Amino acid sequence: AQKITQTQPGMFVQEKEAVTLDCTYDTSDPSYGLFWYKQPSSGEMIFLIYQGSYDQQNATEGRYSLNFQKARKSANLVISASQLGDSAMYFCAMRGTNTGNQFYFGTGTSLTVIP
């Protein structure tokens, strides 16, 4: 079975500082993808970044980077130079080869950026 764990229900960060949102996962699939989504207060789910299990390099997309540690089964999201607009819920999700049609989501982390 797949499982995604986000242990930080809420986080605060000062504007312009970096913040790391934690995500650990459990899977028996040989290949899998890890995703991060942002959900602002308006409610939509916005795709941020993807990391494949065989990717050698950590994924980066602008101010977002994914700190992927395969042996520790962690896929932490790092947001650099936080902005007020980064205040939102952030969800980690996983999809595997044997369960490709099922996206498994964590319970989310609420990030608040303080001016």
Next chain:
Amino acid sequence: NAGVTQTPKFQVLKTGQSMTLQCAQDMNHNSMYWYRQDPGMGLRLIYYSASEGTTDKGEVPNGYNVSRLNKREFSLRLESAAPSQTSVYFCASSSGPGYQETQYFGPGTRLLVL
């Protein structure tokens, strides 16, 4: 290019009433999904359609039915709504079922069952 659209945006039902949530995508994606989001529980998969003509149950299918009308449209039906179905419903699509395929979400439907 609207991406994934959902109607309605908000709905109030009485217990026992039925309704259909509509979803359409214009990205020529093969796979479509319905999720519900409840406080503190993340998103949970209700049903999915890997390709046109197929549908399968997800994690929480009880009380729901789906129809993949064509490649673009995937509807979710509540035959007899219950207060436990009060939730936010998201439709999503991806180009295929591969593990590397990103899912793109619609804006959501907020459903309140009284």
